[in-house]
Amino acid sequence: MKILIIEDEVDLRETIKESLLKEQYVVETASDYATAFEKVSIYDYDCILLDIMLPNGNGLDLLEELKRTGKSENVIIISAKNSLDDKVKGLALGADDYLTKPFHIAELTARIKAVLRRKNFKGKDCIEEANLILDIQERTLLVNHQNVHLNKKEFDILNYFLSNKNRLITKTALAEYVWGDHIDQADNFDFIYYQIKNLRKKLEEANAQISIETVYGIGYKLTEK
Amino acid sequence: MKLLNRSLIYLSAVFFIIIGVWSVIFYFNLKDEIRDSIDDGLDNNRLLILMKIPSDSSLLSQNEFGGNNFKIHPVSKEKALEFRDVFKDTMMYRINENDLEPVRVLHSAFEHENNYYKMTVISSLVEEDDLIEDSFWSVVSLFIILIISIIVVNNLVLRKVWNPFYDVLHQLKTYRLDKHEKSIKINSNVKEFIQLEAAANTLINRSKEAFNAQKEFTENASHELQTPIAIIIGKLELLLESQNLKDEDASTIAEVINISGRLKRLNNSLLLMAKIENKQFLDEEIISVNETAKTFLSNYEELLEFKGIAIQLEELNDLQVKINPSLIEILISNLIKNSIFHNIENGKINIQFTSDEFIICNTGMEMGLNPNTIFNRFEKDPTKVESTGLGLSISKAICDSYNVKITYEFSKNSHCFKINFKNILAAL
Numbered sequence: 001m002k003i004l005i006i007e008d009e010v011d012l013r014e015t016i017k018e019s020l021l022k023e024q025y026v027v028e029t030a031s032d033y034a035t036a037f038e039k040v041s042i043y044d045y046d047c048i049l050l051d052i053m054l055p056n057g058n059g060l061d062l063l064e065e066l067k068r069t070g071k072s073e074n075v076i077i078i079s080a081k082n083s084l085d086d087k088v089k090g091l092a093l094g095a096d097d098y099l100t101k102p103f104h105i106a107e108l109t110a111r112i113k114a115v116l117r118r119k120n121f122k123g124k125d126c127i128e129e130a131n132l133i134l135d136i137q138e139r140t141l142l143v144n145h146q147n148v149h150l151n152k153k154e155f156d157i158l159n160y161f162l163s164n165k166n167r168l169i170t171k172t173a174l175a176e177y178v179w180g181d182h183i184d185q186a187d188n189f190d191f192i193y194y195q196i197k198n199l200r201k202k203l204e205e206a207n208a209q210i211s212i213e214t215v216y217g218i219g220y221k222l223t224e225k
Numbered sequence: 226m227k228l229l230n231r232s233l234i235y236l237s238a239v240f241f242i243i244i245g246v247w248s249v250i251f252y253f254n255l256k257d258e259i260r261d262s263i264d265d266g267l268d269n270n271r272l273l274i275l276m277k278i279p280s281d282s283s284l285l286s287q288n289e290f291g292g293n294n295f296k297i298h299p300v301s302k303e304k305a306l307e308f309r310d311v312f313k314d315t316m317m318y319r320i321n322e323n324d325l326e327p328v329r330v331l332h333s334a335f336e337h338e339n340n341y342y343k344m345t346v347i348s349s350l351v352e353e354d355d356l357i358e359d360s361f362w363s364v365v366s367l368f369i370i371l372i373i374s375i376i377v378v379n380n381l382v383l384r385k386v387w388n389p390f391y392d393v394l395h396q397l398k399t400y401r402l403d404k405h406e407k408s409i410k411i412n413s414n415v416k417e418f419i420q421l422e423a424a425a426n427t428l429i430n431r432s433k434e435a436f437n438a439q440k441e442f443t444e445n446a447s448h449e450l451q452t453p454i455a456i457i458i459g460k461l462e463l464l465l466e467s468q469n470l471k472d473e474d475a476s477t478i479a480e481v482i483n484i485s486g487r488l489k490r491l492n493n494s495l496l497l498m499a500k501i502e503n504k505q506f507l508d509e510e511i512i513s514v515n516e517t518a519k520t521f522l523s524n525y526e527e528l529l530e531f532k533g534i535a536i537q538l539e540e541l542n543d544l545q546v547k548i549n550p551s552l553i554e555i556l557i558s559n560l561i562k563n564s565i566f567h568n569i570e571n572g573k574i575n576i577q578f579t580s581d582e583f584i585i586c587n588t589g590m591e592m593g594l595n596p597n598t599i600f601n602r603f604e605k606d607p608t609k610v611e612s613t614g615l616g617l618s619i620s621k622a623i624c625d626s627y628n629v630k631i632t633y634e635f636s637k638n639s640h641c642f643k644i645n646f647k648n649i650l651a652a653l
Binding site: 009011012016018019022080084100101102103104105151152153154167170171172173175176190191195215216217218219 | 483
């Protein structure tokens, strides 16, 4: 999998790059409009992370160019602007997703995986891991081809974990994922702990070949048994 | 007071003064003129009598006025020679009026066959009080006619003349800086109105620039802060994954990530509030408050279950309001989240939708909060450090931007927030 990061801020670019390398992706970077334009014109990428505010150009113009050549559907816009206008414009230009800075690395990984899944499995949006099949569209979980009922939050949490397999997910990142953007009170780790407890129990009962480990005081990590 | 009426008042005052002064002058001129012509008449009479005397000497014995308008007395020669013609105003008894009436008198002296006589000729004068009265009413009616014609002219003609002004006024009233509207245009070739149009457009352009600068600042501030926070969080999360990290260090890092999350939420909330106050949320749609609230409740289903909170919905009405979709979501979700997070174990939430109100009540702390400060920025429960203390301020800012009233009340152990949407109810 080849991913292009178009981001002018060097620290953020390197952080994202380091994280994506851990996922075994081939990562290339561009720090300005011209370089980015050159790279997207020459090479094909499985996923492009695009910052809207770029030196010497606007990310949306680049997106327009990508749309013209039919390459815009695997773009994730990463923008500091939580601006509805840009979001609507970006998505209208064919971008797959819009992620507002600041974001947790786990969130970005999950979004990239979703783009890659949609690109590679042509309409079938499923995560297959060990003996689990998580169908994102139908919102169902099959373990050993047996249906396991999950409530909404349990499903979201499992989806997040499966997209970040073997990666540490902090409690904060998980809480924000579960509660969305405008959550003011994140003092609900108890609730998340409770949901994870239930999820573990269900996975265990279904004999799933994965486990969610607690990294004490920090967060969780999903690993294959 | 309308412009037309104001000009009417000034004009009336000016007319009143002008007509007042003019009528006094006119009155005196008229009186002089009348007197002149009466004096001429008296003089003429005198000459006529003098011409008659040679043929009719009986006239010389006319000592009293009787029915005539003259009398003649013999006087000494010296007196007669000293005498000069004199006109005088005097009062005389009139039998028909049974009163003293003003008359004009001419005293004169003449010589007839070496005898000297004094002659007095009279003519009745116009009654002065009658003249004053008549002129007064004429002036009053002139004044009234003038005022009426001004009103008519104002309403028919001036209104038409001022039309471009009202047109500009209307356009300015409905002008929205953010909507990329065209500049103001009026149909007039009057110099002042063209200047007004130009001035209004200059002002609009300047406001537009300021508006855009403000908007840009908000967005740039966001950009400048969001990226460093993103870097902090990203780097710390990568650091957490490194193998050779002591457990204590790891939990410290996790804490810092958590605090960065707070920083992020705080920044987001402040920006959101700035945007609301700058009125950057403009599109309005008709939205059912009931549906919005129910969607959010279903999002929190598991949490409600976990906390054992019972929800009671009383839908007395389908509350449809005309509002920005993002803002109503933020408003309703803030209040619902508030009612969940500040609730107690196995508590209750009661939500009511009336014909114009959304009321949400929840069990919670046994003490009421101060309704005067509850919506202030950074007013928060000191035991909940995670809270930014901006949730209710954002709700208030949203309500204020739509001129909608939000109130807090504590009664019977329940904290109630009430929003009265009557100003933005969608017409059914």
